[in-house]
Amino acid sequence: MSQWYSGKRSRNIYDPKSGAPFTLSRSKIENFLKCPRCFYMDRRLGVDQPPGYPFSLNSAVDALLKKEFDIHRAKSSAHPLMDTYGIHAVPFQHEKMNEWRDVRKGVQFLHELSGFLVTGAVDDIWQNPQEELHVVDYKATAKNGEVTIDADWQRGYKNQMEIYQWLLRRNGFSVSDTGYFVYGNGKSDLEAFDGRLEFDVKIIPYEGKDSWVEGALLKAKECLSQDFLPESSPECDFCVYRNAAKDAESSVLAEHAR
Secondary structure, three states: OOOOOOOEOOOOOOOOOOOOOEEEEHHHHHHHHHOHHHHHHHHOOOEOOOOOOOOHHHHHHHHHHHHHHHHHHHHOOOOHHHHHOOOOOEEOOOOOHHHHHOOOOOEEEEEOOOOEEEEEOOOEEEEOOOOOEEEEEEEEEOOOOOOOOOOHHHHHHHHHHHHHHHHHHHOOOOEOOEEEEEEEEEOOOOOOOOOOOOEEEEEEEEEOOOOHHHHHHHHHHHHHHOOOOOOOOOOOHHHHHHHHHHHHHHHHHHHHHO
């Protein structure tokens, strides 16, 4: 068995008989939207998907952007990028900002209808003159041409932002539908590397709609409360692999038994 992945765990498993709040992170909600069966196997049966490899470069960009915007947060001043894009806002100052950014805590809300303690760690929050909050998410890539958020696989980015908007609203804040993606695109057309990777940084506005979140939580509750495996999503690569592996194993065993 791999040392980095045990396949099964015993922490934070959903028990339908327990009346205690069950912690459900933003990323686990996204997993439910992608494939109810994988979600059930993870949160109910304790069999998680193999973890992806860490994107260390993206994490470094996130950390540097946070430091940069925190300088302006301390001064209650607008970042030059905000001025460039005509955004009338400043980084939001709040005593819980570090907690909201912490993946072990995040912004939290107990959704009583489902019994889920919903959590999500934001990258940043800005505040406009009307005292509305704007959710901000940092992204990094390296591609030729302009970066956008229009690809099908980027639907998860939008879901992520809308869950953060929902969480902040449930915590009593006035939140604008407009969120922002601060997107860094690594330049690959320079003459030399010279030990430096330079980025073009672009701000992409997005009009979020969080009305789907409540229904998704109730469906996730229903999914976890049943005593049978839900159907797989036809687009789930994990389920496609798992089924193909089972078929291949059955074929080999049947041939061996002859």
